[in-house]
Amino acid sequence: xxxxxIILAAGQGTRMRSKLPKVLHPLAGKPLxxxxxxxxxxxxxxxIAVVYGHGGELVPESLSTEPVEWxxxxxxxxxxxxxxxxxxxxxxLDRVIVLYGDVPLIRAETLRHLNDRAAQGVGVxxxxxxxxxxxxxxxxxxxxxxxRIVEQKDATPDELSVCEINSGIxxxxxxxxxxxxxxxxxxxAQGEFYLTDIVGLAVADGVPxxxxxxxxxxxxxxxxxxxxxxxxxxxxxxxxxxxxxxxGVTLLDPARFDLRGTLRYGRDVTxxxxxxxxxxxxxxxxxxxxxxxxxxxxxxxxxxxxxENCVIEDAKIGPGCRIGPFSRIRPGTExxxxxxxxxxxxxxxxxxxxxxxxxxLSYVGDSVIGRKVNIGAGTITCNYDGANKHQTRIGDGxxxxxxxALVAPVAIGPGATIGAGSIISKDAPEERLTLSRAKQTTxxxxxxxxxxKK
Numbered sequence: 388x389x390x391x392x393i394i395l396a397a398g399q400g401t402r403m404r405s406k407l408p409k410v411l412h413p414l415a416g417k418p419l420x421x422x423x424x425x426x427x428x429x430x431x432x433x434x435i436a437v438v439y440g441h442g443g444e445l446v447p448e449s450l451s452t453e454p455v456e457w458x459x460x461x462x463x464x465x466x467x468x469x470x471x472x473x474x475x476x477x478x479x480l481d482r483v484i485v486l487y488g489d490v491p492l493i494r495a496e497t498l499r500h501l502n503d504r505a506a507q508g509v510g511v512x513x514x515x516x517x518x519x520x521x522x523x524x525x526x527x528x529x530x531x532x533x534x535r536i537v538e539q540k541d542a543t544p545d546e547l548s549v550c551e552i553n554s555g556i557x558x559x560x561x562x563x564x565x566x567x568x569x570x571x572x573x574x575x576a577q578g579e580f581y582l583t584d585i586v587g588l589a590v591a592d593g594v595p596x597x598x599x600x601x602x603x604x605x606x607x608x609x610x611x612x613x614x615x616x617x618x619x620x621x622x623x624x625x626x627x628x629x630x631x632x633x634x635g636v637t638l639l640d641p642a643r644f645d646l647r648g649t650l651r652y653g654r655d656v657t658x659x660x661x662x663x664x665x666x667x668x669x670x671x672x673x674x675x676x677x678x679x680x681x682x683x684x685x686x687x688x689x690x691x692x693x694x695e696n697c698v699i700e701d702a703k704i705g706p707g708c709r710i711g712p713f714s715r716i717r718p719g720t721e722x723x724x725x726x727x728x729x730x731x732x733x734x735x736x737x738x739x740x741x742x743x744x745x746x747x748l749s750y751v752g753d754s755v756i757g758r759k760v761n762i763g764a765g766t767i768t769c770n771y772d773g774a775n776k777h778q779t780r781i782g783d784g785x786x787x788x789x790x791x792a793l794v795a796p797v798a799i800g801p802g803a804t805i806g807a808g809s810i811i812s813k814d815a816p817e818e819r820l821t822l823s824r825a826k827q828t829t830x831x832x833x834x835x836x837x838x839x840k841k
Contacts, residue, residue, distance in 0.1 A: 390482050408440075427486060653673070668687075737756065754781065761787065779795045
């Protein structure tokens, strides 16, 4: 069977009150429409056509690398009209599934089930809601066969009492769809061409219609405003948290966990509250991530302990490291292993070899640091001259005293000791003490200024 997928993404989303098209608003760090496209790709269709609205060129521009055919709906005349614009893209196919760019939690498994049930006709995904206000209602006969779908604004009081609603997601035979789209009209309260009207036409033509009801309402929920976006964000995170815990990850509070990317993990990983994971993150065995930490595009080795309030981005952390609290590891950093990086330390574009420690109030940038080096509190590498960045090199076993400034480019030899409070602008030899201090002077007769009384 040759399958095509049409994704309707032309809605203006006025209730979002934003210059950004609705389908580009992010859920878990990814545009709503990208969630739907990714789901569609799992079905391995022959083609994916995305219908976008007039003036919405930002949509195809933002997702230009996606393997889809973009179809413009210059005038928004309803869902039936939108699907008709994309029919050329599905020419020669057997079936079409219609999805929506603002329904991000739909699963490929559900769509496969829908397709199987609709193999001989039309399939419609439905769900029962305690409050169906705003949704089209599924109308069935006494034998529970779907007869038609009525929109909220066109429904009678009896029809409004029905709690089974139409999701809009449908699986339809391609040859029948051409004929039905040509026959639907716009004689309704909205003056639009409703795709749902093909259900009544299918019944009239003797084509079976399957209303496939699912239990998880969130999977079919669309987004019209930021309140609904926030609700589905929490549902998405709840689902991801449940998956992780079932696979052996300990989340100390799954309600306070956010995954906005891809997480790979080993055994016995523990993640504390308010941890944010973005991009592509890997956690090894026995990793502990402290509260209020951000991990972004990083690889964390086995037995790493990250304490509270750290930010690690585009970095590689080797096994056995201890980081934080309040550490910032910036892009281009590699900690080889068994490193200690502590309070209010910032490291950028540096390689720190095994066993070296930077524990307090230091900045290390554009540096290559050897094994078992100790960086004292308040040490900084002065890597920027106002125009260019320069490198600092520190050999194995060196000891850098507190409150030292290393003015790059500069090299500190293996085993060297730098006296506290020094400004080092020339290379320091190995196994020697190097320091740079002004003569200490006491000023006789000096008095501290006293604040004048008003």
